Amino acid sequence: MDKRMGNDVEGGEHERQGTVWTATAHIVAAVIGSGVLALAWTVAQLGWVIGPLVLLAFSCVTYYTSTLLANCYRFPDPITGTVNREYIEAVRRYLGPTNVFFCGCAQYVNLWGTLVGYTITASTSMIAVKRSNCFHLNGHGARCEASGSTFMVVFGLFQLVLSQLPSLENITWLSIVAVATSFGYSFISLGLCAGKWASHGEFRGTLLGATGGSPSGKAFNVLLALGNMAFAYTFADVLIEIQDTLKSPPPENKTMKKATFYGLGLTTVFYLLLSCIGYAAFGNDAPGNILTGFGFYEPFWLVDIANICVIVHLIGAYQVYAQPIFARFESFISCQWPEAKFIHATYYVRVPFTEFRSLSFTLSKLVLRTVFIMFTTLVAMMLPFFNAVLGLIGALGFWPLSVYFPVSMHIAQEKMRRGERRWLLLQCMSFFCLLISVAASIGSVQDIVHNLKLAAPFKTVY
Structure with missing residues (x-):
């Protein structure tokens, strides 16, 4: 009998029953999140030529490195080797203990940062629901304020309950619900942007994008936009954990590659449609959050449904990112x-x-788990800056987790010699992505520092 195909032998109590479709659901739940809401603003900073091209480039790089990472689920052979159930375990076996600390810091800081970002985004959507109903009842001139901190606490309470559920492979239903709602708010956002575009009939936007007010402002906004794009494709830090839910045969790496292709393909189509139509609708004045950053509150019920879908989706996606932290x-x-x-x-x-x-x-x-979620919520209340936080998370996690470690493990797995053509090409790609991550981090930190001068922690009111 082929021992690698026996889930009970390798899994023990960890019986794997996942398929390509459940893995696709987990991937879409992890990838399509708060990042999609910032894409119209992101393309507005880069312009019509560079914006969509950079978005496609991030998609291609993420897919390629994800296939490399999927091959590292087993060691040393991707088909018959010993299972690595966590990202950090794969790094330990392929690259040795010296890389484990760096990987652990990068992975778990990025996972935790994503939870902070999701808490901020969910609260802004809750606020948008309250304000849209207030404006509908009292008119757009009404004083409809809401506390961001209060809604972050509400979101945190939901996560306290869900955090006590079993591990990732036993809450597939949560990811399926999250995927359904992500499609819901993506289509609604797309429809709202298309409606806005049709209302004025103009193809807004420029080839070079928004000016940013000054050359330095333009430069920092471009860097922040790169970080937002990197965040929009973040899921490498949970790829191995998702792959560990798959049953075999067929081999897990083949199933995971198919799921990655389907998941990233679906998200890229949504990203391009929403970002381009949103930019055409709003031009260089595209809001940072397409659902909550502008006064488009009619039809109010449709905007409410979209924001409720965002909230439900982030409730599920939060657990996809939190469960690996809990397990470790x-x-x-x-x-x-x-x-x-x-x-x-x-x-x-x-x-x-x-x-x-x-x-x-x-x-x-x-x-x-209760203390962890309370601390995460506290940090979100201190830094309630949507675009800046998303950009920083994407910048910090993109190069090490999505590029450097998958490339390095692939080189070790294939036993490539230093200096050969494939080795040089992979290292050049890795170095270029490092430059992007550093540049995007600079833009995000600058924006956070600027916002901290204007905002008081725990007193954010919209």
């Missing part, structure tokens, strides 16, 4: 204190009217 941290403390009852004593709670007859949890899981 809980595995670490379990090994450090193997006899502690606080960590290992399991309790069961019956949950009626769900697919789970009972949920198991430990006190450590309950307490530590």
Whole structure:
């Protein structure tokens, strides 16, 4: 018998039942998130020529490096090797322990930063629902203020409950709901932008994009736009974890490559349509968040539905990114204190009217996940800057996680010699992506510093 095909042998309690479609659902849930709402503004900073081309370039690079990373799920052979259930485990086996610390910092900081970004985005959508209804009832001249911090706390409470659910492969339904809602708000956003475009009948925008007010402002906005594009394609940090939900045969890397192609293909089509039509509709004045950054509140019910879809989607996508953090941290403390009852004593709670007859949890899981989500919400309340935070997260995570480690592990897997043609091409691509990440980080930090001068933490009111 081929041992690698036996899920029970390799998985133990971790039985893998995922397919290409469940993996595609996880990918779309992870990729299409708050980043899609900033794409019209992003293209507006780069212009009609460079904007769509750069978006396509990010898509192609992400797909290529994702296929390299999918081959690293097993070591040393991508078909018959030993399973690597986490990104960092693959790095340890292919590149050795010296790269593990750097990888761990990059992966988990990026995962956590994404959760901060999702908290900010969900709160702005909640605020948009409240304000659109207020304007509809009282007129657009009404004073319709809402506290961003309050809605971040509400979003955090939802995550406290969901964080106690089982691991990623057992909450596929959450990703499916997230995908359905992501399609919902993507189509609605597209329809609203198309309606705006049709209302004035002009093809707005310029070849070089928005001026930014000054040469330095233009430069920083371009750098921030690159960071937003990088964030829009972020999912490499959970790729291995998603692949670990797949059953075999067929080999997991082949299934994952198909899922990646389908997932990134769908998202790229949405990205191009929404960004280009949004830019045509609003021109260089495109809002930072296409659903909440402008006064387009009619038909108010349609805008409400779109923002509710954003909220539901981010509730699910949050868990896709949070579960790997929980798993890593809980595995670490379990090994450090193997006899502690606080960590290992399991309790069961019956949950009626769900697919789970009972949920198991430990006190450590309950307490530590609660503290983690509270801290994440606190940071989001301190830095409620949509575009700047998304740009910084994308910039910090893009090169190391989406490019450097997949390329380095591929070189090690293929045993490429230093200086040969393939090695040189891969290293050139990696270096170019590094420059983009550094430049985008500079633009994002500058924008955060600028916003901090104008805003008071915990007192953000829209």
